[in-house]
Amino acid sequence: MKLRIRRIPLDTFRENVAVLSVDCEALRPEAFQAFKRLEIVQDGRVLIASLDITHDTSLVGPGEIGLADPAFRRMGLPEGTEVSISPARRPESLSSVGVKITGGTLSTHQIDQIVGDIAAYRYSSMEIAAFLVGCAGFMTSKEVLDLTRAMAAAGTKLQWASPVIVDKHCIGGIPGNRTSMIVVPIVSAHGLHIPKTSSRAITSPAGTADTMEVLANVDMSVEEMRRVVDDCKGCLVWGGHVNLSPVDDIFIRVERPLNLDTREQMVASIMSKKMAAGSTHLLIDVPVGPTAKVHTSLDAMRLRKIFEYIGDQVGLHLDVVVSDGSGPIGRGVGPVLEARDVMAVLRNEPGAPRDLRDKALWLSGLLIEQDPAVRGGGGRARAEELLRSGAALASMERIIDAQGRAESHPDLGAHQMDVLAQQDGVVQSLDCLRISQLARLAGAPLSRGAGLDLFKKAGDRVEKGEPLFRIYSSATSHFDMTVEEAEEDAGFVIGATSLPKMEAGW
Structure with a gap:
């Protein structure tokens, strides 16, 4: 089955996405429901892509296959190039993911296969998430070692002239x-x-x-x-x-929302x-x-x-x-x-x-x-x-x-508000997790000017109404949510007693 490549100006992040017309000449409409991914081949180049269907023939014609930007870039062929398509086979290594989900231990070969398939973009984000969740349940030290080696081997390995790096x-x-x-x-x-x-x-x-x-x-x-x-x-x-351990970057993109x-x-x-x-x-x-x-x-x-x-x-x-x-x-x-x-x-x-x-x-x-x-x-x-x-x-x-020096520095978020102490006393502790949550709610790190500016640390004396930190946000929705959350829990514990003098250890 032959179709001509058409670039679809759509950023699907790491996902390879292919789009076929509902009137595709190569496959009958009823066949679209039988599989979820395509194998696209041309002169030894092979790309596995998730399949979407369009009813808009101006987007993709009956004799075309549309490739979103990441897939088009990885295929590396000009628009109009004729390629062969067929239903993609399920990666064999997915059976090993099932073993891991049920609490099993994977061999070196199984982990190598999984990492190799992920590096080749044969896994969807859902399948990668399944592997990561399975590993989160239990991993032996040997599995951690095998995963480390497989991830390091999947990309570029740098070597330097100096004996000490x-x-x-x-x-x-x-x-x-x-x-x-x-x-x-x-x-x-x-x-x-x-x-x-x-x-x-x-x-x-x-x-x-x-x-x-x-x-x-x-x-x-x-x-x-x-x-x-x-x-x-x-x-x-x-x-x-x-391209150092590129599978790690794939994992990170899946781990972040989870x-x-x-x-x-x-x-x-x-x-x-x-x-x-x-x-x-x-x-x-x-x-x-x-x-x-x-x-x-x-x-x-x-x-x-x-x-x-x-x-x-x-x-x-x-x-x-x-x-x-x-x-x-x-x-x-x-x-x-x-x-x-x-x-x-x-x-x-x-x-x-x-x-x-x-x-x-x-x-x-x-x-x-x-x-x-x-x-x-x-x-x-x-x-x-x-x-x-x-x-x-x-x-x-x-x-x-x-x-390459940055041409311009991003401004701090235009939406700003100081969060105030609700009582006199001494800052007993700051909740690292809560402070991070509030800064992320404000928009960081995607909005580089968003975040928190801390005015007080543990051991500092504060008076009621004195600023503890300032919120910066670039979007009204983020700002309003952060303010609401900070009013509920600012991450600061304030008490009446002074803290003992302690050395930080460095």
């Missing part, structure tokens, strides 16, 4: 914790190579890639990324565009990206707190054990550190506000968030000590010197210019 990753869950954008310029200013690839936000109000995009281009090819690292010794780019982020899938996501990026030394930051992703020291230890197991098996030098996750880091929550805090630290501004500065210096010092020329314990002092002298800021400016 350092990287760091925070498992997330702490609003405003944008340390990577300070660590990378400090460590690269020292002279170590730190090619930092980051994901966009899954369940948080901003990821490193979302925030860096306020300042510079993060959508870079492998060749462009190599050029930046060669010139600057570091970069801050989105991992999806350089709010799904399990421990095992998180480890496979992080480690597959770092393996593909060519890292040799990796620092994992695990914040622990009552409203963080990891609630207790015992949970942190269990997570550390999984990371260490995977690191040992794949030959990656790994350090896992536990940090204070009892509240937000910095003041801004949302891409524009977090970028503001980062640059304030790098510029040594007097009002820069002290907690963000101190944590970034601590992590930078640990990475700098991977340099054989640095004596043990000397990393923190070296990091402070590079920040104080302006060398880190100069490194960041070079990275921004090399990646």
